[in-house]
Amino acid sequence: MENQPKIDIRTSPFIRKAPSVAEIMRNVVYALLPIACYAVWQFGLSALVLMITTVLACIATEHMFCKLSNKKTTIGDASAIITGLLLAMTLPPGFPLWMGAVAGFTAIAMGKTLFGGIGFNVFNPALVGRAFVQAAFPVSITTWTPALATNRFVEFIPSTLALPFMKPAPTAEWTTQVTIDGFSGATPLALMKFQGVMTDTYDLFIGLSAGSTGETSSLLILICGAYLIFKNMLDWRIPAAVILGTVISAECFHLLDATKYPTSAFMVFSGGLMFAAVFMASDMVASPVTPMGILVFGLLVGFLTVIIRLFGGLTEAVMYAILFGNAATPIIESYTQPNIFGYKGKKKP
């Protein structure tokens, strides 16, 4: 041959077919957008600026830490956007913005970059951020405002624009002005826990109740989760196992004393459970990879959620349940290594 072709060398396999990490993360963002839009429709301007604040805080923090450690910035993989969105969705819509920024900073700084960035975090970063502000600002994080307030698109919830380290404006008076019927400011879980009042399961499912920014509509969350499962970017086994764990544990208590303990349907559709099961527990990095481990992890998270909700001092429990599950992941994995082909009937060496 006159023109000898050049040869390129690699080792097999020479073909690949996998979405890149950034592609997966982008799709998770797409899946979160409808939920974000619904939250804006429900809670108005405050929810919108809260989400923007946390996302920007997360991106800025990640970028800053990458620069500080002389690494190439990793904000391009969109995982910081996910953390920011997830975080905002677990906060009350009227959460003061400066506290949201603190939460975003903590989430990325303490939940992610300290461990080495994406792939190395032990806990779901968004939940680390939320756990921090739960401890730091216990009042603000349990101050709920009603959905569908009349003037939600023209003015902020008073607490939103609180100045740093200042006491946020009270929302009680504002709440009575903007709602037609009496709103107690309590979430369905608080109503259940402290007043023994059950919210209608249908309302919970559609999302017409008070609650965190993005956690109220189980239906929408399920649809968005289904999109990710269809694209093979969400492991369906994790949400399924969490819900299964919740249903089993809640049903056990309900059978023991139906007047004291709520039904499993209420447990599944109230609070942040559905959102957490679909988007939080399924954080790939912090959940087990082994098939049996995934089941154990999900059941554990579901069980802990029910226990903390029924017997703990907090109304919202799923966050701590998942953080605990994340912490247990390495030990779960070490006990649930898969059975290797060809060892049937043979003792594991």
Next chain:
Amino acid sequence: MNLFNFFGKKTFSHGIHPEGFKEETHDHQTRRLPFAEQLTLPLSQSVGKPPIPIVHIGQQVQRGELIAKANGFMSVPLHASVSGTIKKIDLVPNAATGDKEKAIIINTALSSPQTSIQGTYQEFEQLSRDELIQSVQDIGLVGLGGAAFPAHVKMNTPKDHHVHTLIVNGCECEPFMTTDHRIMLEQIEYLFRGMGIIMKAVGAKKAIIGIEDNKLNVIEAIKPHLPKDGHITIEAVATKYPQGAGKMLVYSLMGIEIPSGHRSTSIGVIIYNVATLASLGELFPYRQGMIERVITITGDNLNKPGNYLVPIGTPLSHILKYAEFTGNEAELILGGPMMGIPAGFLNTPVKKSTGTVLVLDKRSSKDSDISPCIKCSMCLQACPINLNPSELGLLATKRKYDVMEDQYHLKDCFECGCCSYVCPSNIPLVQYFRIAKTLNRERYKQEET
């Protein structure tokens, strides 16, 4: 119980579904590739000891003549794949290992009619087991599916293993490859004779031809040849990679797991590739040596892709010329895209175990950066033997090769590459595992001495 069989298609769990790319070549009748001017025949064509050359420089050899004799039982002889003159016996680079190995280089006699030597006729039915094994060794046959295990050594099954079934592997699960497909359409008579020889030698009463269900025309072609008493059957299994791996195919067809670290004969099964059997059936009656094989020549920028009957030792440059390669930069792969080996030189010769010459455009093989493992568990869901490639990959980066082997069953990995194929972080998992296995082997060798 194999649940997958219960629900329909015969298959195994996990694995991947790569695009096939077989349409380009599977309808083409096999053609003969012209002889190259010079053939390079590396002595080592199989697992085991290389044979000993019995020719000298300048000697005239005829096509099919023995040029290197077997060095013990675990060795296969080598025959001249062309009539010509021995030019030299020299060291050439080995494509797989990069080491240099001894090869016999023959200059083709241009005016020769290229008729090949034939021995006296023999009927396999009248031969004993040992005579059969000896005849197969004399042919110089190796496993043509890619493993290059000497065919006669495989026939010599341990005395305490009672082999009842011959599995004929016609899966051809690697993308691009269509040699087995063509052989099953064009060489049915040879295939059945080859099966008869093996069944006689190992005492198998049954045979199952397993093919992937993307080659259903093979079933139509083979059905009329199946014996009436049903001791040979043909069965379709799901089209999925790596269906053609011995362990996977036995599980798909019979629902039995070959125990880890054991040969298939320990459960009474022996597996041969269709190309090996067809070659055996063709060469056995007249005691001919193995000097050529069907090779799929396919990939990007080829005007004449297809299946070619190629003399062993033909250099890749000659193949590219006849398949009319039009590009100027490419990856050359001996074997399929999942497990093949890259060729670094244009004068790399095809060997007995080379089933495919794959040409990939450099642009079609873009590489992205490696990101950290995000523990998405896709590799666990792809690994056909249920390993934990994610954990193995992390251990490999920490160089904990002993932990990989002792606790995570690295030895069971047969390097199918499914984990690397699905990894979103582009971590070269199977590549790490190959390195780890090699280093472990070396470590054991050192510990022994």
